Amino acid sequence: MRxxxxxxxVTDVPGDVGLIDDELRLRGADALIQKADPSEDISTLVRDAAWDAIILGTAPDSRSIRTHVAWGCDAGEIPLILLTDGQDADVEVDALRIGVAECVHRDRPYRLVPAIERGRRERGERSHRRTAEAxxxxxxxxxxxxxxPIAIAERDGGFVYVNRAFEQIAGLDRETLLGQDPASFGSTNASYVYRRIRAAMRGRRSWSGNLRHQRSDGTQIDLQATVSPVRDGGEQEATHLVAVLRDVTEERRVxxxxxxxxxxxxxxxxVGGIAHDFNNFLTVVSGFAELLLASLAETDPLRRHATxxxxxxxxxxxLTRKLLTFSRKQDFEPRVLDLGVLLSDAEGMLQRLISADVVLKTSQPESPCLVEADPLQLEQVIMNLVVNARDAMPGGGRLSISSETVRLNGWATSLGLCEGRYVCLEVSDTGCGMSEETKARIFEPFFTTKPMSLGTGLxxxxxxxxxxxxxxxxxxxSDVGHGTRVRVYLPEQNSPARSTTPMIPTQTPDLRxxxxxxxxxxxxxxxxxxxxxERHGYRVLEAGDAAEAQQVLLQRHASIDVAVCDVVMPGLSGPELAELxxxxxxxxxxxxMSGYPESPRLLLRGAPFLRKPFPPSLLIKNVERLIEERRAQEAS
Known part of the structure; x- marks a missing residue:
């Protein structure tokens, strides 16, 4: 013993201390022995020192033994050894029953050290067990x-433990889950996933992956799972599996x-880039078509082709304007308007859009639903939603349209909105509904489930x-066979604002x-x-870019009345050339002029601008107006 x-x-028998001391020294034990009188209360002494053993040398009664055992237990289960003369076996049996660790006869002191060692060892084991249990x-x-959610399952058996979070996510109580095969937990491919998990366990490695689980109430949730092998002691093969899950349904949705x-x-x-190219092409097509029409007599058979x-x-x-609207680059003229009034005014038009076997129901809001939007574009939103609802009910059905003011709280962020008050336009139908795959693509341009002849997908x-x-x-x-509900949320406005009317080019005389x-x-x-x-009598100079234009201006600036300039060009842009x-x-x-929808924002306020494609008549009106303005300024 090191x-x-x-x-x-604890003894009043003369020679007990010497007997114990001699025996411990004989066994090579380094020991400190302290004597206490059995008639004294030694509870404080027992509690305040780290004793390896209490040796009771007096032949006490059962009550005394119980007291000393209790003191030892209170002090950390110190083993109590009873030193006897070996005269009364009943006392020893009673002592062992009460809680004494060992009974050692005075004539066999050699048993004392092993008894102390066993007591210390057992005390350590009990302490280890208590620590492990704690x-x-x-x-x-x-x-x-x-x-x-956490679950433990036997390697080739069922669940042996599930925590409360696992019960909640499974939608089942613990009694139902325990013993259940883990392969039954998850989606339709759960058995395949569980085979992969078992293969990972055989390779003594963890498995991580995704599961889709259908709860007992029918709702489906996405789970991220990590499954690890549990080895018992020195076992090489896993005896159990521990799975830690994470509900990622909301995360996946976001x-x-x-x-x-x-x-x-x-x-x-x-789409914005394509639309710009289209605008240039259409300027050419429409322009030459107008020139061709102007050159043909009313009776010319080619006039029909040009038309x-x-x-x-x-x-x-x-079509290009629709593309630009989708790309959110089309300029619009917003004003504050009442969506409820707009719906009421459009009801007759909407009734004509739907077939006779579709019942249209509109609900008027109790209070104004003020939003800031371009009225023509908002009408287009309503008409497009109504047309889609109508087409989803080829055999007839019910179409409902309503508007109301609502307050969106925390879940508004899932729509990409801030919390606050919004006007909600709702269009619902009892049509065929949509699958998840279709619903994921409905806002893509040119995507349509209709025959090619019945829709552009825009x-x-x-x-x-x-x-x-x-x-x-x-x-x-939307669900297949259960119709579709579309809700449009627009920020609510507090009060109507004055509408702005776009400036119309003034009519000017044909100066030619x-x-x-x-x-x-x-x-x-x-x-x-x-x-x-040239067809309208103007003299024309041309430049392919800003650098070429500067050379022309250097030589002919005195004779030039108007510069018709593209906004986006290689080198210097149109606005930069205009500043010079x-x-x-x-x-x-x-x-x-420009085919780029954002071009007006690049110009100075009030700068004359033509959006491609433009009719030749609008080009001539603007040129005439600008020449008239210049001549009026020179005359003044």
Whole structure:
């Protein structure tokens, strides 16, 4: 025995201390022995010192033995050894029953050291067990109160433990879950996933992956799971599996919404760029169609072909505006209006849109539903939603439209909105509904479930663009066979504002004189603008970019009345060229044109601007007006 023993000797028998001391020294034990009188209360002495053993040398009664055993237990289960003469076996049996660790006869002192060693060992084992039990209790308590679902299962059996969070997420109580095969927990591919888990366990590694579980109430949740092997002691093979789950349903929904938003943003940029190119092409097509019509007699058979070309150009221009609305780059003229009034005014038109076997029900709000939006665009939102609802009910049904003011709280962030008050436009139908796959794509441009001849796939993408441009959001709920409900949320406005009316170009006399500089990097566009101007009697100069335009201006600036300038060009942009012109030639007028929807925001306030594609007549009216303004300024 290496550590120093501390022994409390409670005896009134002469020679007991010497007997014990000699025996311990004989056994090579380094011991400190302290004597105490059995008639004294030694509870404080027992409690205040770290004794390895209490040796009771007096033959006490049962009560005394119980008292000393209790003192030892209170002090940390110090083993009590009874030193006897071996005369009364009944006393020893009674002592052992009460709690004495060992009975050692005085004539056999050699048993004393082994008895102390056993007592110390057993005391250590009991302390270790208590510590382990306390740790187990703390662990169980922690598992029970953990927010994450946790379960333990036998390697080839059922669940042996589930915590409260697991019960909640499974939608079943513990009694039902215990013994259940883990392969039955999860989605339809749970058995496949569990085979992968077992394979990982055989390879002595953990498994992480995703599960979709259908709860007892029918709701589906997405789970992220980590399953680890549990080995018992020195076992190489796992005896149990422990699974820690995390409910990622909301996280996945938000992530999917973010991905969808990013996808729509990318599509918006792509559509905006495509629309710019379309606008240039359409300027050429529509412009030359107008020139061709102007050159043909009313009786010319080719006039019908030219008319169809012009009509197709106008339709394509409408399609481009829809694309730009989807991309949220189309300028709009918002004003504060009452959505309830708008719905009431549009009811007759909506009734004509739907078939006779569809019942239309509109509900008027009790108070004004004020929003800030372009009224024409908001009407387009309503019509597109109604048309989609109508097409979802080919056999007839019920279509309901309503508006109301609502307050969105914390869940508004899931729609990408801030908390606050909104006006809700709701359009619901009893039609065929949509699958999750279809619902995930309904706002994509050109996506449609209709036959090719019945739709372009731009209806809902246009709705999406308009609503986002107004600072709102769309919520769609639909199930196959159970209809669809669309809710549009727009920020509520407090009071009506004065509407603004766009400035209409003034009618000016046909002067048929003047010189115009065209600065345009697209040759076909430049050509159609030149031909239009020349046809009306104007002298025309051309430049393919700002650098070429500066050379022309240097030589001919005195004769140039108006510069018709593209906004976006390689090198210097149109606005940058215009600044140079205004500084050097302040009397010269500038007319901008562009197929980019954001171009007006790049210009100075009040700058004349033509959005491509534009009709030749609008080009001529603006040029005439600017020449008249210049001549009026020079005359004054």
């Amino acid at each position: 550590e120093r023993l501390r022994v409390l000797m 740790e187990r209790d703390r662990l169980v308590l922690a598992l029970e109160q953990a927010a994450e 992530q999917a919404q973010l991905v969808h938003s990013q996808k729509m943003e990318v599509l918006g940029r792509l 169809e070309i012009a009509r197709a150009g106008k339709k394509a221009a409408t 209806g809902l993408s246009t709705v999406y663009g308009i609503v986002r441009q107004c600072g709102g959001a769309i919520e769609v709920k 004189s003047g010189t115009v500089l065209i600065v345009e990097d697209e040759t076909p566009v430049r050509d159609v603008v030149r031909r239009t101007l 012109v205004r500084v050097r030639y302040p009397s010269m007028k500038i007319l901008f």
